[in-house]
Amino acid sequence: MDALEVRGVNKRFGGLQALNDVNLTVEEGRIHAIIGPNGAGKSTLLNCFVGRLTPDSGTVMFHGQNLLGKQPHQINQAGVSRVFQTPEIFSDLTVLENVMIPALAHRDGIFEFNAFKPLRKETDIKQRAIDVLEDLGMEDKVDMMASSMSRGDKRRLEMAMGLVQEPKLLLLDEPTAGMSRADTNNTIDVLRHIGDSRGLTMIIIEHDMHVVFSLADRISVLAQGTVIVEDAPENIKGNVKVQEAYLGGAH
Amino acid sequence: MLGLSRNDFLLLLFVLLLVAAAPMFLNPFPEGSEFAQFNAGYPDLMQRFVIFGIFAIGFNILFGLTGYLSFGHAAFLGAGSYAGVWMLKLLTINVIPAIVVSTLVAGVFSLIIGYISLRRSGIYFSILTLAFAQMSFALAASVLTPITGGETGLQTALHDPRILDGAGSVGGNIPAPSLFGLEMRHSWQVNVGDWLWTFNVGYYLSAFVLMIAFYIAIRIFRSPFGMMLKAVKSNNQRLSYTGISPRPYTLAAFVISGMYAGLAGGLMVAMDPLAGAERMQWTASGEVVLMTILGGVGTLIGPVLGAGLIKYFENIFSKINDNLLHQWFAFMPDGLEDFMVTIIHPFVGKGWHLTLGLMFMLVVIFLPGGLIGGLTGLYNRVFRRRSKAR
Amino acid sequence: MELSALLLQVLNGLDKGSAYALIALGLTLIFGTLGVVNFAHGALFMIGAFCAVTLQKILTTSFITLDETKTDFLGKPLKIKTPYVEEWFGQTAGQAIIDWAVPLAILFAIPVMLLIGFIMERGLIKHFYKRPHADQILVTFGLAIVLQEIIKAYFGANQIPVPAPEAFIGSLDFGSLVGFDPGVVIYPYWRVVYFVFAMIIIAAVFAFLQFTTFGMVVRAGMADRETVGLLGINIDKRFTIMFGIAAAVAGLAGVMYTPINPPNYHMGMDFLVISFVVVVVGGMGSLGGAVLAGFILGILESFASMREVIEFIPGINQVVIYLAAIVILLARPRGLLGRKGVMES
Numbered sequence: 004m005d006a007l008e009v010r011g012v013n014k015r016f017g018g019l020q021a022l023n024d025v026n027l028t029v030e031e032g033r034i035h036a037i038i039g040p041n042g043a044g045k046s047t048l049l050n051c052f053v054g055r056l057t058p059d060s061g062t063v064m065f066h067g068q069n070l071l072g073k074q075p076h077q078i079n080q081a082g083v084s085r086v087f088q089t090p091e092i093f094s095d096l097t098v099l100e101n102v103m104i105p106a107l108a109h110r111d112g113i114f115e116f117n118a119f120k121p122l123r124k125e126t127d128i129k130q131r132a133i134d135v136l137e138d139l140g141m142e143d144k145v146d147m148m149a150s151s152m153s154r155g156d157k158r159r160l161e162m163a164m165g166l167v168q169e170p171k172l173l174l175l176d177e178p179t180a181g182m183s184r185a186d187t188n189n190t191i192d193v194l195r196h197i198g199d200s201r202g203l204t205m206i207i208i209e210h211d212m213h214v215v216f217s218l219a220d221r222i223s224v225l226a227q228g229t230v231i232v233e234d235a236p237e238n239i240k241g242n243v244k245v246q247e248a249y250l251g252g253a254h
Numbered sequence: 255m256l257g258l259s260r261n262d263f264l265l266l267l268f269v270l271l272l273v274a275a276a277p278m279f280l281n282p283f284p285e286g287s288e289f290a291q292f293n294a295g296y297p298d299l300m301q302r303f304v305i306f307g308i309f310a311i312g313f314n315i316l317f318g319l320t321g322y323l324s325f326g327h328a329a330f331l332g333a334g335s336y337a338g339v340w341m342l343k344l345l346t347i348n349v350i351p352a353i354v355v356s357t358l359v360a361g362v363f364s365l366i367i368g369y370i371s372l373r374r375s376g377i378y379f380s381i382l383t384l385a386f387a388q389m390s391f392a393l394a395a396s397v398l399t400p401i402t403g404g405e406t407g408l409q410t411a412l413h414d415p416r417i418l419d420g421a422g423s424v425g426g427n428i429p430a431p432s433l434f435g436l437e438m439r440h441s442w443q444v445n446v447g448d449w450l451w452t453f454n455v456g457y458y459l460s461a462f463v464l465m466i467a468f469y470i471a472i473r474i475f476r477s478p479f480g481m482m483l484k485a486v487k488s489n490n491q492r493l494s495y496t497g498i499s500p501r502p503y504t505l506a507a508f509v510i511s512g513m514y515a516g517l518a519g520g521l522m523v524a525m526d527p528l529a530g531a532e533r534m535q536w537t538a539s540g541e542v543v544l545m546t547i548l549g550g551v552g553t554l555i556g557p558v559l560g561a562g563l564i565k566y567f568e569n570i571f572s573k574i575n576d577n578l579l580h581q582w583f584a585f586m587p588d589g590l591e592d593f594m595v596t597i598i599h600p601f602v603g604k605g606w607h608l609t610l611g612l613m614f615m616l617v618v619i620f621l622p623g624g625l626i627g628g629l630t631g632l633y634n635r636v637f638r639r640r641s642k643a644r
Numbered sequence: 645m646e647l648s649a650l651l652l653q654v655l656n657g658l659d660k661g662s663a664y665a666l667i668a669l670g671l672t673l674i675f676g677t678l679g680v681v682n683f684a685h686g687a688l689f690m691i692g693a694f695c696a697v698t699l700q701k702i703l704t705t706s707f708i709t710l711d712e713t714k715t716d717f718l719g720k721p722l723k724i725k726t727p728y729v730e731e732w733f734g735q736t737a738g739q740a741i742i743d744w745a746v747p748l749a750i751l752f753a754i755p756v757m758l759l760i761g762f763i764m765e766r767g768l769i770k771h772f773y774k775r776p777h778a779d780q781i782l783v784t785f786g787l788a789i790v791l792q793e794i795i796k797a798y799f800g801a802n803q804i805p806v807p808a809p810e811a812f813i814g815s816l817d818f819g820s821l822v823g824f825d826p827g828v829v830i831y832p833y834w835r836v837v838y839f840v841f842a843m844i845i846i847a848a849v850f851a852f853l854q855f856t857t858f859g860m861v862v863r864a865g866m867a868d869r870e871t872v873g874l875l876g877i878n879i880d881k882r883f884t885i886m887f888g889i890a891a892a893v894a895g896l897a898g899v900m901y902t903p904i905n906p907p908n909y910h911m912g913m914d915f916l917v918i919s920f921v922v923v924v925v926g927g928m929g930s931l932g933g934a935v936l937a938g939f940i941l942g943i944l945e946s947f948a949s950m951r952e953v954i955e956f957i958p959g960i961n962q963v964v965i966y967l968a969a970i971v972i973l974l975a976r977p978r979g980l981l982g983r984k985g986v987m988e989s
Binding site: 321323370373374376377378380381382384385386388389392393395396397398536537540543547600605607608610611612614615618619622 | 681768771775777778779781782783785786787788789790793794796797913917920921924928958959962963965966967969970973974977978
């Protein structure tokens with residue numbers, strides 16, 4: 004079954020055709036990687052999925068419902084979580100609170116006036132947040148202020164915020180950029196494990212081919228705003244069009 | 255205890271002790287002594303401490319947690335005051351309906367203004383709230399005179415209907431606001447040695463309300479709702495990508511803080527049944543911002559402290575005059591004495607605002623976290639140094 | 645309603661609009677270049693006005709001579725005050741100098757305001773570039789209180805009349821110039837002067853930004869501060885100068901406004917609140933927007949104070965500016981000519 008179906012998406016910024024008739028199908032339970040040279044439109048495409056940008060034309064269907072024109076929080080509530088490329092965290096709050104917020108959003112919806120229940124009595128939510136942080140090897144950092152963490156840790160926190168929501172679709176924008184090799188491998192293991200155990204659908208944008216080929220079930224190659232190839236990983240490596248796109252000999 | 259963590263409960267107890275014992279420790283100087291003018295333990299001033307404390311606690315729920323800087327909260331204080339006086343005029347001289355209704359009226363008023371103003375953020379939000387408050391002030395002072403009493407203000411009168419208790423005149427006087435017959439202005443005075451302690455009904459009612467207001471604020475700060483408000487301040491955008499709609503949260507915070515302002519307004523008229531339009535002016539909105547900043551934005555006790563300090567200094571500094579200064583510096587040689595008086599003169603008496611402005615600048619420049627932030631920083635530094643030494 | 649009455653209201657709105665536009669222009673310059681929200685800008689306007697008051701006081705400083713030939717009502721010799729300038733330059737020239745105190749105050753105010761601007765920027769504002777906008781608002785608000793209290797301590801709380809030169813007393817029969825009956829649309833000369841003066845200042849500021857290298861760098865800085873900083877251009881120094889210029893513009897607006905409205909210590913705050921509304925309505929960071937909104941709101945305010953309008957909607961004159969601000973901000977989130985992403989966090 005298809006989790007996400009993208010049909011004919013176009014987006015123009017002034018004179019630049021950032022996305023040109025993008026078609027993409029992501030099957031449920033798969034890890035789908037989107038790769039492509041810089042400026043190919045990968046992040047723009049992701050922004051269209053989460054409501055940060057609205058395409059000029061086209062449709063984005065998620066399990067049969069149209070995501071376009073919805074508010075970011077509605078899209079998230081529909082089951083799409085995004086892990087940002089540059090960490091967008093709540094830097095004035097602790098690591099634990101950063102993870103509890105998306106967990107509460109998952110449980111309570113877009114608004115809940117729970118002004119009198121003490122936060123420390125939310126033991127279930129707290130436990131879930133700690134579990135996810137443990138999975139990512141951050142259990143010793145739960146009480147740290149988010150702003151005081153290293154960049155790599157912020158990336159992992161980002162991921163924890165996405166994972167704790169148990170989304171149906173997880174969008175990962177270069178999840179391992181800025182991480183050490185060891186952390187990268189650990190992240191690959193975590194994502195692999197979650198993908199296998201929960202059957203979570205993921206779209207991952209990545210430059211690191213080691214990550215892409217360790218994780219992806221399927222790969223789309225984006226160049227100049229359009230999908231030039233979509234295939235299984237083993238067929239991508241030798242593909243002439245892909246090599247041209249990366250080496251710049253396409254035209 | 256009471257659903258609070260141990261530390262919060264201790265904080266609540268501390269505040270309870272503070273307000274309960276205020277009539278005593280705010281009068282540290284014996285009656286008739288040279289320093290008696292620094293005493294603050296008289297009813298009128300103490301009432302102002304707690305009432306503005308309530309106002310600032312509420313303001314802090316909006317500004318301290320969400321970071322939305324409203325320059326129009328005096329409008330809610332004013333609306334609450336007017337509603338309160340009307341209850342005293344129409345229903346009963348008992349203050350309870352006045353206090354309850356003023357809170358509710360301010361709540362409705364803030365819901366309307368907040369709903370519109372919160373469509374914008376940053377300085378645009380500040381200007382929208384300022385515009386609404388200035389409009390309310392201008393209208394209250396002019397066109398709405400039948401409701402607000404215009405520039406002279408609204409007050410209770412001899413022949414108000416007061417349909418619930420029909421309390422007309424007592425011996426030809428306008429009845430004073432009371433709590434089931436116990437007049438707000440009633441005080442018991444106790445002489446202990448040279449000291450004079452005044453226990454006032456109105457003050458203790460206000461202090462009781464302050465405790466409830468403070469307790470609710472602690473619960474809000476420690477709730478998931480409070481955490482969401484902090485997240486709004488920290489990263490509003492990210493919150494919506496996390497599946498939370500920030501606007502209902504900020505609106506709820508806005509209405510809660512508006513209700514606190516209305517409650518403060520209601521208490522003001524319960525103490526002294528007079529409401530004027532100047533209570534809505536933007537300078538009054540600025541004052542509550544000052545209190546919150548001075549005490550410490552986003553801290554629980556900071557706003558109460560800030561309100562108390564500003565009201566205390568306002569009262570003391572504005573009372574000091576040249577005669578008093580000459581008295582103080584009388585021990586100096588004449589030339590030096592005159593010189594000292596000339597130096598200090600612009601800062602006291604009518605020049606109190608100069609001191610206020612300077613104080614304000616110094617706090618913002620050197621203590622961005624306010625007094626509480628400064629104290630916490632100091633504590634941490636000492637504490638850390640100790641732990642390093644180990 | 646007659647056309648002439650409408651014209652009169654437009655004219656009446658121009659002088660207040662000019663003042664709003666000049667203050668808002670300076671606020672926008674400071675915000676656009678330095679990224680600082682300056683709540684002390686109204687105080688600068690007020691200080692400008694008191695420059696005129698000060699100069700008038702200096703010029704009329706007198707020495708006292710006794711005229712033995714005449715006696716006052718107590719039978720003592722009559723005291724005659726003679727201003728020093730009359731003594732030095734002769735009576736006619738001296739009186740003319742005193743008469744022209746307000747225009748002369750421009751020369752006096754420019755260096756004073758520039759200096760105040762420099763000191764303010766170097767001494768205080770500089771340290772707040774990286775602080776949150778709320779902190780900037782609060783510290784400059786505190787400064788505004790301090791400045792106005794100092795003025796109050798020296799000059800008292802009352803309004804101090806500062807007359808325009810005699811040559812400008814009286815009114816221009818503007819209506820008869822454009823074909824209405826004489827005496828219907830009259831406009832005081834000084835207000836004409838004020839409007840023309842404001843237009844010259846506005847044009848000068850725009851020309852300065854448009855045609856000088858300095859201005860080009862400042863405009864580039866307004867558009868993208870970081871990049872300009874990376875080019876190795878010393879932005880800081882230019883920003884200090886810009887702050888001085890903005891202070892001077894506000895000060896001059898204040899100097900020339902004294903004959904229209906006798907200054908007092910809190911005039912700055914009165915204008916500040918409205919000027920901020922003007923800046924926001926114009927769009928934070930847009931110089932053109934600030935000027936446009938200044939005039940629009942000034943004229944709107946003038947229309948709303950017409951008797952016919954007040955009878956129709958009571959109290960509208962009191963609230964029209966705020967009402968307009970609310971409507972404009974809700975319809976156009978970033979003001980009339982505002983750019984995206986300015987001051988939204």
